[in-house]
Amino acid sequence: MSLSTFFEARSVAVIGASKTPGKIGHEILKNLALYEYKGKVYPVNPKEKEILGMKCYKTVSEIENEVELAVIAIPPKSVPGVVEECGRKGVRGIVIVSGGFKELGDEGREIEEQIVSIARKYGMRIIGPNCIGIYDSRSKIDTFFQSRERMMRPKEGAVSFITQSGTFGCSFLEWAAEEGIGVARFVSYGNRADVDEPELIEFLGEDERTRVIAVYMEGVGDGRRLMQSISKTSRRKPVLILKAGRTKAGSRVALSHTGWLAGEDRIFDSAIKQAGGIRAENMEELQDMIKALVKQPLPKGNRIGMVTNGAGPCVMAADSIVERGMKMAELSQETLDLLKRELPPYCVPGNPVDLTGSATSKDYDVAIRLLMEEERVDIVMPFFVFQDTPLDEGIIEVMLRIRDEYPEKPIICGASGANYTRKKTKELEEIGIPVYPTPERAVSAAYALWTYSLIRQSRQ
Amino acid sequence: MSLSTFFEARSVAVIGASKTPGKIGHEILKNLALYEYKGKVYPVNPKEKEILGMKCYKTVSEIENEVELAVIAIPPKSVPGVVEECGRKGVRGIVIVSGGFKELGDEGREIEEQIVSIARKYGMRIIGPNCIGIYDSRSKIDTFFQSRERMMRPKEGAVSFITQSGTFGCSFLEWAAEEGIGVARFVSYGNRADVDEPELIEFLGEDERTRVIAVYMEGVGDGRRLMQSISKTSRRKPVLILKAGRTKAGSRVALSHTGWLAGEDRIFDSAIKQAGGIRAENMEELQDMIKALVKQPLPKGNRIGMVTNGAGPCVMAADSIVERGMKMAELSQETLDLLKRELPPYCVPGNPVDLTGSATSKDYDVAIRLLMEEERVDIVMPFFVFQDTPLDEGIIEVMLRIRDEYPEKPIICGASGANYTRKKTKELEEIGIPVYPTPERAVSAAYALWTYSLIRQSRQ
Numbered sequence: 001m002s003l004s005t006f007f008e009a010r011s012v013a014v015i016g017a018s019k020t021p022g023k024i025g026h027e028i029l030k031n032l033a034l035y036e037y038k039g040k041v042y043p044v045n046p047k048e049k050e051i052l053g054m055k056c057y058k059t060v061s062e063i064e065n066e067v068e069l070a071v072i073a074i075p076p077k078s079v080p081g082v083v084e085e086c087g088r089k090g091v092r093g094i095v096i097v098s099g100g101f102k103e104l105g106d107e108g109r110e111i112e113e114q115i116v117s118i119a120r121k122y123g124m125r126i127i128g129p130n131c132i133g134i135y136d137s138r139s140k141i142d143t144f145f146q147s148r149e150r151m152m153r154p155k156e157g158a159v160s161f162i163t164q165s166g167t168f169g170c171s172f173l174e175w176a177a178e179e180g181i182g183v184a185r186f187v188s189y190g191n192r193a194d195v196d197e198p199e200l201i202e203f204l205g206e207d208e209r210t211r212v213i214a215v216y217m218e219g220v221g222d223g224r225r226l227m228q229s230i231s232k233t234s235r236r237k238p239v240l241i242l243k244a245g246r247t248k249a250g251s252r253v254a255l256s257h258t259g260w261l262a263g264e265d266r267i268f269d270s271a272i273k274q275a276g277g278i279r280a281e282n283m284e285e286l287q288d289m290i291k292a293l294v295k296q297p298l299p300k301g302n303r304i305g306m307v308t309n310g311a312g313p314c315v316m317a318a319d320s321i322v323e324r325g326m327k328m329a330e331l332s333q334e335t336l337d338l339l340k341r342e343l344p345p346y347c348v349p350g351n352p353v354d355l356t357g358s359a360t361s362k363d364y365d366v367a368i369r370l371l372m373e374e375e376r377v378d379i380v381m382p383f384f385v386f387q388d389t390p391l392d393e394g395i396i397e398v399m400l401r402i403r404d405e406y407p408e409k410p411i412i413c414g415a416s417g418a419n420y421t422r423k424k425t426k427e428l429e430e431i432g433i434p435v436y437p438t439p440e441r442a443v444s445a446a447y448a449l450w451t452y453s454l455i456r457q458s459r460q
Numbered sequence: 461m462s463l464s465t466f467f468e469a470r471s472v473a474v475i476g477a478s479k480t481p482g483k484i485g486h487e488i489l490k491n492l493a494l495y496e497y498k499g500k501v502y503p504v505n506p507k508e509k510e511i512l513g514m515k516c517y518k519t520v521s522e523i524e525n526e527v528e529l530a531v532i533a534i535p536p537k538s539v540p541g542v543v544e545e546c547g548r549k550g551v552r553g554i555v556i557v558s559g560g561f562k563e564l565g566d567e568g569r570e571i572e573e574q575i576v577s578i579a580r581k582y583g584m585r586i587i588g589p590n591c592i593g594i595y596d597s598r599s600k601i602d603t604f605f606q607s608r609e610r611m612m613r614p615k616e617g618a619v620s621f622i623t624q625s626g627t628f629g630c631s632f633l634e635w636a637a638e639e640g641i642g643v644a645r646f647v648s649y650g651n652r653a654d655v656d657e658p659e660l661i662e663f664l665g666e667d668e669r670t671r672v673i674a675v676y677m678e679g680v681g682d683g684r685r686l687m688q689s690i691s692k693t694s695r696r697k698p699v700l701i702l703k704a705g706r707t708k709a710g711s712r713v714a715l716s717h718t719g720w721l722a723g724e725d726r727i728f729d730s731a732i733k734q735a736g737g738i739r740a741e742n743m744e745e746l747q748d749m750i751k752a753l754v755k756q757p758l759p760k761g762n763r764i765g766m767v768t769n770g771a772g773p774c775v776m777a778a779d780s781i782v783e784r785g786m787k788m789a790e791l792s793q794e795t796l797d798l799l800k801r802e803l804p805p806y807c808v809p810g811n812p813v814d815l816t817g818s819a820t821s822k823d824y825d826v827a828i829r830l831l832m833e834e835e836r837v838d839i840v841m842p843f844f845v846f847q848d849t850p851l852d853e854g855i856i857e858v859m860l861r862i863r864d865e866y867p868e869k870p871i872i873c874g875a876s877g878a879n880y881t882r883k884k885t886k887e888l889e890e891i892g893i894p895v896y897p898t899p900e901r902a903v904s905a906a907y908a909l910w911t912y913s914l915i916r917q918s919r920q
Contacts, residue, residue, distance in 0.1 A: 024818060027849045099816050104808065132817075145817065150880040151847040165772020166817065167876075170847040174878035218775055244772070249788045250779035256810055257771035282776060283876070283902050311717035312625020312704070315678055316742060328709045346565065350716055356559050357592075357605065357626065358484060387611040387630045389487045416743070417628075418634035420610040440742050440914035 001126055003195065003203045006093045007136040007185055009069035010039040010145075013060050014098050015082055015089070017043030018071035019051050024097060025073045026051075029313050032071075035148065036140035040065065060089050069093045071133060072145045073435040076100035076299075079129070080114050087122030094119065095143050096129035102191045102259030103130055109259065112193050117361055119194060130258060131190030132166035135173070137183050138209070144368035146170060157182010158211035158294055160204045164189060167282055168216045168242075175287050180429065182211040191259050196221050198229035205233030212293045214240040219260020220268060227275040234276030235262060238452045242286045243268060276455045278448055288441045289448035295434045296410040298453035299315045303329035304446060305377035306352035307367040309359035310385035313414055314352040317381065317439035324447045329377040335370055342366045357385070361394035365402070368376065372406040379446050383414040383439070386421045396427045405432060409448050414442040461585055463655065463663045466553045467596040467645055469529035472603075473520050473551070475509050475542055476533035476558075477503030484557065484816045485533045486511075487605040492531075495608065496600035500525065520549045529553045531593060531603045536560035539589070540574050547582030549868040554579065555603050557756065558587035562651045562719030563590055572653050579654060588731050590718060591650030592626035595633070598669070606630060617642010618671035620664045622657065624649060624718050628676045628702075628743055633846055635747050640889065641754060651719050656681050658689035665693030672753045674700040674746055680728060681721020688733040690822040694736030695919035696911045698753050701737045702746045703728060738908055748901050749908035755894045756870040758913035764790035764906060765837035766812035767827040769819035770845035773874055774812040777841065777899035784907045789837040795830055802826045812867040817845070821854035825862070832866040839906050843899070846881045856887045863891060870909050874902040 012032055018025035025045070033041040033052055034229050041054070042063050060070060060082070070091045072082060076098055086094055095226055101108040105349070112129065127133060133143030137156040143150065161183065163169045168454050169188040177185050177342065197217060204210045215232065220226060220243075230239050245251040245262020246289065255260045267291040272279050278288035292354050304321055306314050306328075318328055331339075339349035343366055344406035348354040353367040371380045384391070403411070413428060413435040415421050425435040436442040472492055478485035483493060483865060485505070493512055501514070502523050508516040517523050518531060520542070530551045532539060533675065536558055556575070561568040572589065577587050585667040593603030597616040604611065613858055616638035622762040623629045629648040636643050644667065647660055651782050657677060664670045673693065680703075703713040705722020713720045732739050740746035764781055766774050766788075778788055788811050791799075799809035803826055808814040813827040824842065831840045844851070863871070873888060873895040875881050898900040 021503075022849050022852065104684040143847060146847040147849045150849060150877075152878050163772075165770065165775070165847045167768075167770030167772040167843075170770075170845060171876040174847070174876075174881070177706060178878045189599065216772070218772075244775035244779060246779045247782040249782045251774050253771065253775045253788075253812060254697055256814065257775055262775075284898050284900075308627075310625065310627030310630075311713065312623075312627040312676070315625070315704035315710050315713045315717055315722075318713040319704060319706045321708045322707040328713075346560065348716060352713060354716065383627075385627045385630055387606040387634070389482050389605055389607045389610060390484060392482065405529060416631040416634075417610075418612045418638045421634070436744055438744050440744075 001092045006134055008139050012069045013042040013044050013067045013069050014071050015044040017045045017051050022374050024145040025442045027147055028071055031142045031144055041068045054157040060085050067091050071095045073097045074155050076111055082320055083115050083118045089300040093125050095127045095133040099130035101129045108314040116193050126189045126194035132188040135186040152177035156182040160185040160210040161214045161288055162187045162200045163446040198225040213237050214290055216242045218244050218254035218258050218262055220263045227271050230277045234455055239277045240280055241272055242280045242288055253389055276450050285444050288445045291434045292445035292449050295432050297408055299378040301378035302432040302450045303378045304381050305329040305371040306381045308352045308383040309355045309388050311354050315444050320440045320443040335374045339372055357388045358390050361392050361398045365398045368402055372409055380411045383451050386424045387417055397417055400431050412440055412442050412446050461552045466594055468599050471527050472529045473502040473504050473527045474531050477505045484605040487607055488531055491602045491604055495792035505631050520545050520657045527551050531555045533557045536571055542580045555587045555593040559590040561589045573865040576653050584881045586654035588650045592629055592648040595646040612637035613631040619643050619750055620645040620670040621674045621677040622660045624678045624772045637919050649882050658685040661689040661693050672698050674751055675749055678718050679702050680723045686786040687731050688737040690737045694915055699737045700740055700749055702740045738911050745904050750903045751894045752905035755892050757868055759838040759870050759909055761838035762786040763838045764841050765789040767843045768812050768843040769848050770797055771813045773812050773843045775864040777903050780900045780903040795834045798830055817848045818850050821852050821858045825858040829864055831884050832869055840871045844882045846875055847877055860891050872902050872906045874899055
């Protein structure tokens with residue numbers, strides 16, 4: 001079967017459905033049955049007649065109609081029998097949410113292997129075990145046991161995320177929902193007994209809805225296939241990788257988490273680079289990079305031009321730019337002269353263009369336009385101190401016009417603060433301009449754009 | 461004069477007061493005159509008779525009463541004359557907000573030197589120029605040109621921050637206000653023409669209201685005095701340092717920002733360590749460290765014990781712990797046995813104690829208590845996936861009791877998510893338990909506690 005069945009299944013059985021709110025088998029059923037998913041949903045539990053007003057089946061084989069997908073949330077020892085039954089019923093894909101398998105050692109590993117071999121016999125595919133499963137923003141398939149009250153779901157869009165950790169999955173989904181970043185497909189695959197990263201990456205590489213692929217992983221299974229899948233995909237769309245288990249201590253925790261050893265990190269790191277993947281250091285950076293890559297065009301080079309009404313963050317940004325192998329743009333004399341001529345006397349031309357605390361939106365307009373026109377600048381990086389009261393409300397309108405007039409040069413902003421700053425940040429983000437709360441994070445977003453532009457060039 | 465005059469002045473003249481909302485001279489006056497500051501406020505501007513309903517003076521010498529502090533926001537060339545006049549009037553402290561001095565090169569540097577020599581003649585002290593000045597949470601002195609609508613002010617408390625960058629000052633103040641972290645004194649000193657870091661650090665070292673000192677700096681003036689002040693202070697309270705200008709590019713930007721070269725970073729780094737200062741990598745880390753140091757006791761060692769209902773972040777945390785020179789605690793057989801006996805079968809004892817997605821608040825209670833009792837654990841680090849619906853609302857009550865019963869072992873939490881998670885995070889922080897949004901940030905908070913505990917031990 002194609003992996004698309006997981007995302008587009010028209011019928012789902014929840015095996016281990018429960019009447020008790022808060023229980024995993026209850027929350028999964030509720031999320032599938034009571035919200036946006038339009039397919040058929042069948043609760044399965046031998047002890048219940050009815051759950052949430054729906055008829056409850058003793059076994060999956062009792063269900064009168066076709067069942068494409070089964071979500072399993074029962075103790076590990078009962079899973080093999082249920083998988084066998086799913087096979088006989090003609091189920092095509094299985095998501096095993098339950099934990100208690102390979103991550104616990106040999107006994108669990110054996111059950112896991114048994115399950116996979118049963119699935120193979122019937123041509124079924126498995127996601128999990130020990131995971132939160134899948135989410136598709138179009139079909140609204142949603143196998144999570146996180147209630148809607150506790151976990152927001154993102155809108156439809158272009159980012160797909162696959163993750164070995166369900167927890168990072170939750171973080172990602174809520175981050176995307178709050179930032180207004182659209183998601184295409186999401187898979188939490190836990191112990192990865194069957195469907196693995198290479199297969200998912202290739203599937204997403206060919207998926208028209210996905211423009212950016214992000215991966216959180218702990219253990220590397222088949223390293224060669226993984227690198228091949230990244231290599232094949234990265235020429236078409238960015239593949240961002242966050243990998244844990246860089247140290248022995250981390251690797252040991254990974255083993256007890258998802259049953260996989262993390263492997264030698266330096267080897268992984270250079271293999272990823274060769275394959276054209278972009279590695280993020282942590283979850284925050286992964287998200288920062290995703291935001292830049294979905295919102296901004298790719299730059300022609302790595303020369304950054306800054307403009308600000310408070311230069312402290314520019315000092316930190318300059319450090320970070322150099323440490324990341326990028327450059328502070330050296331403005332042409334012509335641009336410097338124009339800046340001097342067109343800006344008020346309190347402004348200091350240079351890189352950064354320091355508009356000082358007296359800056360108005362008009363000053364930003366002049367300075368950003370000149371940096372957009374400057375050939376020696378590849379990425380424009382404005383920092384805003386929205387708290388500085390001379391900076392008037394016209395700034396959003398200014399940025400909107402700049403966005404429309406210069407769609408080809410990327411712009412990455414920085415601003416840090418509380419309510420008022422967050423409001424302005426949101427207004428900028430709503431018009432497609434990414435804003436980061438610290439200079440280092442803005443630079444790492446710019447770095448992702450530049451790195452992917454290099455990858456594209458070298459792989460055409 | 462003692463630096464305390466700056467923070468406790470009972471009368472302030474605003475020189476360059478303006479009628480126009482949004483202008484720097486208007487906003488400063490407004491913040492001093494219309495909010496919590498109880499001292500006398502005198503607008504000074506030769507062109508106005510009245511501003512904000514207050515009588516406006518042509519010069520500072522016209523003011524009938526004593527003036528302890530003057531805040532100056534006029535073009536640089538007019539500043540020396542005004543400072544001379546302040547001297548004659550008997551003003552004791554001056555905050556020069558205006559920019560356009562040393563940061564612009566030789567001409568500005570000369571004016572700056574002239575100002576300082578005038579001040580010396582009269583025994584006056586200067587903060588600035590090119591800064592946002594001072595804030596005292598008790599006297600409510602507030603020389604900012606950031607309106608209250610745009611920038612929150614923090615409550616009274618134990619953290620003092622001195623910063624060369626006004627922008628980072630704004631970030632810090634709003635962060636503290638939102639996180640509910642109390643601030644004692646705040647100084648943005650810009651070009652640092654007179655009052656400098658060593659003097660401020662020693663003042664804060666002796667200040668009873670200050671328990672944690674944080675510094676953002678670009679250029680080092682007198683390195684020896686700086687290190688002496690840190691060395692003297694760090695045995696009594698933590699001194700956190702964020703220094704920009706690690707690279708040549710950063711140093712160049714610093715020069716045009718506040719007129720100071722940043723110096724050789726490696727030398728600075730090792731000198732800071734020797735003096736007992738704690739260096740933060742960026743503003744986010746500085747804030748993370750402050751939060752831990754004001755909220756938590758110091759640990760006896762560097763062995764971290766984790767507990768979680770979703771282990772992905774623990775893998776990343778373990779990496780980060782080892783990279784920071786700390787250790788994953790190795791639990792005693794006794795603790796492992798107790799965990800096995802007292803926790804439900806779905807839980808996996810070890811470090812982390814993996815309570816899995818089925819975890820309830822009772823499971824956290826059992827596990828955290830056992831880690832608190834375990835001698836081999838110095839810092840307890842719970843990670844929460846609040847999205848996981850089996851985790852009941854009782855968790856805050858559990859943590860409150862643990863806080864009261866184990867006040868001597870530090871606890872640092874991690875949780876990441878949107879609305880619901882933020883609500884739970886806030887509830888934990890309100891009972892004094894710090895929560896961080898990523899595992900790396902939780903670890904850097906733990907690192908600050910451990911590092912300061914080492915500094916204290918070595919300096920007793």
